Amino acid sequence: MDTRFWLIQTFNGVSYGALLFLVGSGLSLIFGVMRIVNLAHGSYFLLGGYVALSVIWATGSWLLALPVAAMAVAVLGLVMERVFLRPLGFDPLRQVLLTVGFAFLLQQAALDIWSGNNFDISPPAALTRSVVLGGLYLPLYRVFMIAVALAIGLALWLTMEKTRLGATIRATVDDAQMARGVGIDTSFISMLIFALGAFLAALGGVIGGAFLGIYPGLDFEMLPIVFAVVIIGGMGSLGGAAIGALLVGLADNFGKALFPEVSYFTLYAPMALILAVKPTGLFGRE
């Protein structure tokens, strides 16, 4: 194990972390704003990938697939929030069960529409090359993933910190009741954040589909990993999601490479410990 190994693994970990950030930032915001444990978030990821496949099959355009898939799933998330979650009121258990009921329904629907086969989403040829950097061959696609995550992260951060909308979202995260009290439409904020979360998860599904593949069961495989990101980083905080994604991405990569037999354990044990010591996560807003 020389420096090359460490560099390559670090690069892989960071790029996987970039993907996790896309999926995790949305989940983190949803939890922060609505205190909902959304077990359908993995389904958004998977559906994003499937819708993208259909768009690619129909038009051959990967670039078109990105926004179409993300928007389609965002609409689904919006409907779920408005029609089902909102009337339910605040009861963590019922919310969790409802989202999981939907996860099962969506799983079956995906199986019926796209069959049980494994698919790969192939990105445009321009992105499948490698770049040589300091003697290392880095797949351009993974560089692209990091770039997308950085761009989205920056856009989210600017919106959250510099705009009026961002301020109202932050206020809702900190104290929804108080936010309502000063006239913020928290119901609208919830809807917006839920749709945004679904949008980002689906985007992650399209982008991640290129190297994870798209197959039944991927939804419940991604879900706990994304929860680990959100919890380690801290719920309701963008910076936390970024750090959590980076940590989980690296831990996952090095864990699998160095001690495969306990690799998932090393991912979830810190998650449990952090929850036990500081339930709001390392960088969560109190």
Next chain:
Amino acid sequence: MSMAGTRVKVLAVVAALAAIALIVPHTGSFVILLATRALAFSILVMSLDILLGYTGLASLGQAAYLGIGAYTTAILATRYQFGLGYDFWLVIVLGMLGGALLAVLFGMLAIRATGVYFLMITLALGQCVWGLAYRWNSLTGGDNGINLPQRPKFGIDLADEVTFFYVVLSIFTISLLIMYTLVRSPFGRSLVGIRERELRMKILGYNTWLHKYLAFVIAGGFGGLAGVLWAHTAGIVSPENVVLTTSVDALLMAVLGGAGTLVGGVIGAMIVFGLREYLSTLVPWWQYALGAVYVLTIFYLPTGLMGIPERIRRRRALLGNRRDSKELASVAS
């Protein structure tokens, strides 16, 4: 609740169990296996109900305890040929101890958390167990799991479906009895007190942490027991048994039947297993039915199926009141 009402309910459960014991063995082997599976899994659902229905702790990681019991059984059986004779009963004790010990450990981390955070931390702990089951190939067989050689044989042969069904039914009945006694004991009453209002219990001088912790450990023990039976029922133990969706299944069954009723979990398990294994052989859309059952239950039956009689009674009482007031009004005019 009145004494008479309780007696009627207990009699109804006894009658239902007797009916199951008498009818199921005369059906086909498919139904016998289905009933055996549902009964074994019901022990896990009831253990979860002690937490969910009586203590107010919604755990998303209960499958971990099933997994400990199941893997203990499978590893002992395949590596040491242990637990395939009279020592089966020893494995049951070991499985329960395993589940309880795991809960001793996990409880220390989880019990302080409440609400959503308890859901999350139990999810994380469950995933720890799943991660080990899935990846620790040399011990657990990884993704393929472990096939059990045969069912135990000691005077009676558990490979016989009907015999095994009766053994599982008996263990299930004993578990139900123990858990029922537990939730009706002063300890169980304090758990309900904690569910309703923890702060008040604290002020009254109860050590609520310890109460919750003990409930968690007891639930873990019964989870381990369910695992031992499950391993022999299915004949194979795999990461599938400890995956998040299994924990979610247990939670849904408890809620579907009615949380805080113990036997509700059995009804929930029967319905879900029935839909999943029977309906799936008939129609391709069975999972929609299952999903719809969940969504409808959460929306329209927050108290579960066991809550239906109570709802009907309330509605009747409401209608009765209305009629009375109408009569009063007509008399007055």
